[in-house]
Amino acid sequence: MGIMSRIHTGPRQWTDEDDSLPPDSWGRAPSVRRALPWGFVLVVALLVVGRFALAPHLASPALQTWATIFVAICVQALPFLVFGVALSAAITAFVPASFWTRALPRRPAAAVPVAGMAGAVLPGCECASVPVASGLMARGVTPAAALAFLLASPAINPIVxxxxxxxxxxxxxMVAARFGASLVVAVLVGWLWLRFGRSDWLRIPSRPHGEGSKLAVFGDAMRHDLLHAGGFLIVGGLAAATLNVLVPREWLTAVAQVPWLAVLVMALLAVLLSICSEADAFVAASMTAFSPTAKLAFLVVGPMVDLKLIALQVGTFGRAFAARFVPLTFVLAVAVxxxxxxxxL
Known part of the structure; x- marks a missing residue:
């Protein structure tokens, strides 16, 4: 009896004494072809039941508002995210690493304010700043300087x-106050991270090093960043839309009469609403019940700390980074x- 005589399936033992090869079903799972028609019938039945059971709820005003806000956040942010991803990919493919050592001061403490001021020439929002800052770090830029750029770029660029x-x-x-306060916060956060930050708190994403031409490297890097950052943008948009629907409007009118509480509420509202920095000024101006200082807090905090930006930072730099960077930035933004x-004002 050979080794094949010890191989068996179920109660029947197949041996090498059989004069034929094992049947096709030997050692395989039962065929699922018979279950496919019933599965299709089940899916159709669920769709029919869901059509009548869920239609009244899908037409509710709250859900329609939620869907509108979610789509608006994603549509508003997506062009700038694509712009930031393209710029980051271009940095990876076409800009040599030695350029950044020449463009920025060698001393990290001096590189932080220079990188913050560089944000004034980049038209983009917070969604674009995350992949660009990630690309800068991957190319050897001091993380503190890249973080200063990340915070300053969406708040002090010409379009904003x-x-x-x-x-x-x-x-x-109001324009001068927004520019000055945002730049001060970005530089202070960069300096504090330079002084107290630890390398194990920050996960610098690896950049894809494609082979071939620079265009091929550009395409690989852009696909990598777009798929990575786009998913977290959707997560942040879902959270922001949900909180927009849940926060009662009556609360805003009541707290606007208390100066210190109005500043804090507007700062928190900027985090929850997650409005793109190119449009947040119009939302702040429409809140006539609040003081100019409270509106300024809304404009300074929003481009630096909001739900979709937090989601992007968690996905790009890790939870340990976001758990320290977000509270630090929020506190400094409110205070400044x-x-x-x-x-x-």
């Missing part, structure tokens, strides 16, 4: 400042905007 001037006509101090509003 022009939008703020249009939303607040005849109030140039309140002080700037008291001095200028």
């Amino acid at each position: 400042l022009v939008a703020t001037a249009v939303a607040f006509p005849g109030q140039p101090l 905007s309140a002080l700037s509003g008291w001095l200028l």
